[in-house]
Amino acid sequence: MDIHFTAEELAFRDEVRAFLKDKLPQDIADKVRLGKHLSKADHQRWQKAQSEQGWYATHWPVAFGGTGWSAVQKHIYEEECAVVGAPRSIPFGVSMVAPVLIKFGTAQQQDHYLPRILNGEDWWCQGYSEPGAGSDLASLKTHAVRDGDHYIVNGQKTWTTLGQHANMIFCLVRTDSQAQKQRGISFLLIDMNSPGISVRPIITLDGEHEVNEVFFDNVRVPVENLVGEENHGWTCAKYLLTYERTGLAGIGVSKAALDHLKRIARLQLSEGKAMLDDPLFRAQVAEVEMQLMATEMSTLRTLAAAKDGGVPGAESSILKIKGTEIRQAISHLLRKVIGPYALPFVEEELDLDSPDEPLHADYSATLARQYFNLRKLSIFGGSNEIQKNIVSKMILEL
Amino acid sequence: MNFNLTEEQQMLQDTATRLVRDGYSLEAREQHSRSEEGFSRAFWQQLGELGLTAVPFPEALGGFGGSGVETMLMMAEFGRGLCLEPYVQSVIYAGGLITQLGNPSQQRDWLPRVASAQWLLTVAFEEAQSHYHLNDVQTRAERDAEGWTLTGRKAVVIGGHQADLILVSARVSGESRDEHGIGLFLIDPQAVGVERRSYQTVDGHKGCDLYLSKVRVANDHVLGEPGQVLAALRYQQGRAIAAQCAEALGSMEEACRLTLDYLKTRQQFGMPIGQFQVLQHRMVDMRTELEQATSMAILAACCADQVDSTERSRTLAAAKFIVTRAARSIAEQAIQLHGAIGMTWEYALGHHAKRLVMLSHQFGDDDHHLKAYSTLLDVA
Ligand SMILES: Cc1cc2nc3c(=O)[nH]c(=O)nc-3n(C[C@H](O)[C@H](O)[C@H](O)COP(=O)(O)OP(=O)(O)OC[C@H]3O[C@@H](n4cnc5c(N)ncnc54)[C@H](O)[C@@H]3O)c2cc1C
Numbered sequence: 155m156d157i158h159f160t161a162e163e164l165a166f167r168d169e170v171r172a173f174l175k176d177k178l179p180q181d182i183a184d185k186v187r188l189g190k191h192l193s194k195a196d197h198q199r200w201q202k203a204q205s206e207q208g209w210y211a212t213h214w215p216v217a218f219g220g221t222g223w224s225a226v227q228k229h230i231y232e233e234e235c236a237v238v239g240a241p242r243s244i245p246f247g248v249s250m251v252a253p254v255l256i257k258f259g260t261a262q263q264q265d266h267y268l269p270r271i272l273n274g275e276d277w278w279c280q281g282y283s284e285p286g287a288g289s290d291l292a293s294l295k296t297h298a299v300r301d302g303d304h305y306i307v308n309g310q311k312t313w314t315t316l317g318q319h320a321n322m323i324f325c326l327v328r329t330d331s332q333a334q335k336q337r338g339i340s341f342l343l344i345d346m347n348s349p350g351i352s353v354r355p356i357i358t359l360d361g362e363h364e365v366n367e368v369f370f371d372n373v374r375v376p377v378e379n380l381v382g383e384e385n386h387g388w389t390c391a392k393y394l395l396t397y398e399r400t401g402l403a404g405i406g407v408s409k410a411a412l413d414h415l416k417r418i419a420r421l422q423l424s425e426g427k428a429m430l431d432d433p434l435f436r437a438q439v440a441e442v443e444m445q446l447m448a449t450e451m452s453t454l455r456t457l458a459a460a461k462d463g464g465v466p467g468a469e470s471s472i473l474k475i476k477g478t479e480i481r482q483a484i485s486h487l488l489r490k491v492i493g494p495y496a497l498p499f500v501e502e503e504l505d506l507d508s509p510d511e512p513l514h515a516d517y518s519a520t521l522a523r524q525y526f527n528l529r530k531l532s533i534f535g536g537s538n539e540i541q542k543n544i545v546s547k548m549i550l551e552l
Numbered sequence: 553m554n555f556n557l558t559e560e561q562q563m564l565q566d567t568a569t570r571l572v573r574d575g576y577s578l579e580a581r582e583q584h585s586r587s588e589e590g591f592s593r594a595f596w597q598q599l600g601e602l603g604l605t606a607v608p609f610p611e612a613l614g615g616f617g618g619s620g621v622e623t624m625l626m627m628a629e630f631g632r633g634l635c636l637e638p639y640v641q642s643v644i645y646a647g648g649l650i651t652q653l654g655n656p657s658q659q660r661d662w663l664p665r666v667a668s669a670q671w672l673l674t675v676a677f678e679e680a681q682s683h684y685h686l687n688d689v690q691t692r693a694e695r696d697a698e699g700w701t702l703t704g705r706k707a708v709v710i711g712g713h714q715a716d717l718i719l720v721s722a723r724v725s726g727e728s729r730d731e732h733g734i735g736l737f738l739i740d741p742q743a744v745g746v747e748r749r750s751y752q753t754v755d756g757h758k759g760c761d762l763y764l765s766k767v768r769v770a771n772d773h774v775l776g777e778p779g780q781v782l783a784a785l786r787y788q789q790g791r792a793i794a795a796q797c798a799e800a801l802g803s804m805e806e807a808c809r810l811t812l813d814y815l816k817t818r819q820q821f822g823m824p825i826g827q828f829q830v831l832q833h834r835m836v837d838m839r840t841e842l843e844q845a846t847s848m849a850i851l852a853a854c855c856a857d858q859v860d861s862t863e864r865s866r867t868l869a870a871a872k873f874i875v876t877r878a879a880r881s882i883a884e885q886a887i888q889l890h891g892a893i894g895m896t897w898e899y900a901l902g903h904h905a906k907r908l909v910m911l912s913h914q915f916g917d918d919d920h921h922l923k924a925y926s927t928l929l930d931v932a
Contacts, residue, residue, distance in 0.1 A: 283892070286819070288892065289820050289821070289891070290820035290821045290822075293821075293822075312892075313892045356896055356898075357896070357898070358896060358897060358902075359895050359896065359897055359902030359903070359905065359906060361897065365892075423683060424684075424685070425683070425685060425688065426681075426728065426729055429683070432919075434923060435919060486880075489909075489913075490917060490919070493678075493682075493683040493684060493913060493917070494678045494683075494684070494708035494913050495680075495708060496754070496910065496913045497710075497754055497755070497757075497759065497910055497913050497914075498751045498752075498753060498754075498759070498761075499752045499753055499754045500751050513749065513751065513761060514680065514707075522754045522909075522910065525909070526754075526895075526905070526909075529884065529887045529888070530892075530895060532888055533887075533891055533894075533895070534892070537888075537891065538888075539828075539830060542830070
């Protein structure tokens with residue numbers, strides 16, 4: 155047993171560090187670190203920098219323009235990115251629809267869509283959830299009826315993250331209303347500019363516009379936009395979900411947040427001393443750090459087990475649960491450390507180039523909002539309750 | 553021992569319930585929150601006309617001589633409706649300080665206007681470095697022939713953007729965290745040298761930071777003995793904490809009610825999600841937290857107006873601690889059990905969650921009160 159990275163892995167890490175030092179725009183890193191708004195253009199700028207390096211599609215095989223990295227390499231890359239404040243890639247294109255296309259798509263679909271993901275031409279969003287179909291995704295009702303060379307799609311998707319920026323959406327739709335649940339579902343790629351699609355913002359409790367409702371009113375979708383076989387979309391959906399879950403532990407992001415917490419807790423005072431020197435507060439920081447240490451080790455163990463191909467199994471559910479709990483715990487401490495200054499809701503301070511002096515500190519405006527925003531971590535990507543159901547069924551066989 | 557309400561208390565509760573129900577739909581609240589004032593003037597005046605803002609004041613000073621229990625009954629309803637009016641700041645905290653420290657002429661001049669909601673007062677006791685410690689005061693007050701001059705900055709003054717007068721703590725002598733040497737001054741926000749930077753708060757209220765630069769305060773606007781007011785600040789903060797616990801209670805009850813309804817109606821996997829045992833137990837946990845918080849809110853209400861003592865301070869610290877922990881736990885669980893819908897601005901639950909969590913950023917969080925309680929721990 156050797157818990158250290160191999161020499162090759164360490165060399166790889168150095169290479170990643172050099173790249174980040176060289177190519178990650180400082181203003182973007184500042185925004186991430188201070189929790190300021192990232193624009194679509196910011197995401198695209200960083201996407202382009204990674205693409206030029208050939209490091210955007212870390213999950214893809216080399217033949218399709220991916221890196222062909224091992225699970226450990228991917229982990230190193232993600233962690234190094236997070237630690238220096240690189241924005242997380244918007245996953246819907248590169249990490250969700252792409253693996254499905256690579257596994258189930260036609261050569262034509264692969265040739266058309268994958269390069270467009272690599273060069274940032276398409277912005278994808280995920281059309282799974284519906285008002286009546288959340289955890290019970292297979293109860294979805296949006297349906298597609300064949301009409302010559304087209305499907306005609308009617309229904310509604312919801313909670314569509316960043317759908318306001320997207321020009322493409324991948325959807326689960328019902329193509330056989332007679333079949334039971336999972337069986338009559340198909341996986342469709344839909345152009346967001348098609349007539350009959352409308353997008354309505356949903357404002358979340360932190361005041362942000364991050365999610366949307368998407369309505370389909372007799373939307374015509376070419377038959378060639380079907381991925382895999384008709385009525386076999388559930389296979390694609392399940393395959394995709396395993397990908398969705400693996401990144402959700404967010405070790406790197408938690409490490410960065412923990413660093414931020416320590417930095418702030420050194421600056422904030424209580425009884426004339428740094429908050430970090432307050433034994434009660436310090437113990438809480440220590441506790442979350444120990445939890446993170448354990449979860450990082452669990453992540454590495456899981457990755458090592460999956461090294462020889464494939465994605466981790468139900469163990470990734472455990473990582474998702476712990477990882478999201480840790481991130482939420484850090485966001486709680488971040489909000490606490492600034493005391494009464496968690497209260498002000500100063501919209502302008504969410505922009506990096508706000509002309510005004512910050513009310514308190516350049517990091518304070520966003521902390522309470524992030525705490526509320528991050529409640530989502532235990533809800534999406536399969537809620538933590540659903541993850542526990544998976545663990546109890548798949549690992550414990552209860 | 554008797555936990556029943558008197559007939560008069562029952563009537564007061566009914567009045568508050570009715571007022572909030574009729575005047576504080578979520579849509580109305582949203583409008584008030586976005587308005588320049590950040591709350592409803594009309595509702596505030598209604599509270600004045602019906603005497604609700606007079607309830608806690610002594611009869612001799614034109615009030616109804618209500619106890620902590622009366623305050624609790626009103627505050628719980630304000631919490632249920634997510635009311636935005638700074639009742640705690642103006643009536644309980646500032647009003648309490650004038651009642652306790654004011655000389656007869658100050659009481660005569662100011663209290664009727666506070667008790668009738670004609671005036672809105674607030675308190676400015678936090679500073680950037682103070683982190684809930686009332687003795688950590690760096691704002692300075694210098695004495696001269698005609699009165700006092702104040703210079704410094706006060707943090708997160710809830711209601712300060714609209715207040716007619718602001719009670720400001722300032723140091724007249726000693727070092728930053730000395731217990732002695734703190735004075736209490738009434739400042740007119742329109743006075744020369746006062747600047748305010750106003751903002752909304754995360755929970756939909758409004759407040760400001762207060763920048764004081766050589767602000768003149770006349771002797772008749774000094775409350776109590778300059779240098780000797782800390783005990784009164786702490787005592788009245790205790791009353792404010794009791795009131796705030798009751799507000800949290802109303803909000804927690806509402807969050808639990810919404811969640812329980814949702815568990816019964818939301819269908820997934822062909823059944824109401826309330827059929828899943830894991831969610832039943834979570835709802836039971838929420839209910840248990842609510843019971844604990846209710847008990848402490850009642851306890852706080854019953855000791856809020858007792859004479860100052862270690863016992864009283866300890867109980868109020870315990871109440872704030874238990875209620876803060878319960879509030880966070882209920883807020884987080886309620887969102888979780890709702891799924892994504894619990895995270896939307898459109899739905900009431902998220903606003904309760906925000907209020908419940910943000911209340912812990914006023915008058916001390918759970919850590920602050922855990923330490924306060926530990927310091928006072930009875931080890932005999
Ligand atoms: C910020 C955010 C972004 C999102 N982005 C997207 C997106 O881009 N695309 C997309 O398709 N979806 C997206 N979602 C939706 C997300 O996938 C769903 O919220 C999630 O599947 C849960 O569904 P629900 O919200 O309807 O909750 P419900 O399924 O109604 O669940 C409510 C509660 O019941 C629990 N529960 C449900 N079933 C069980 C069970 N069998 N056993 C125990 N407990 C159970 C849940 O854990 C939860 O606590 C997003 C959600 C959020 C919050």
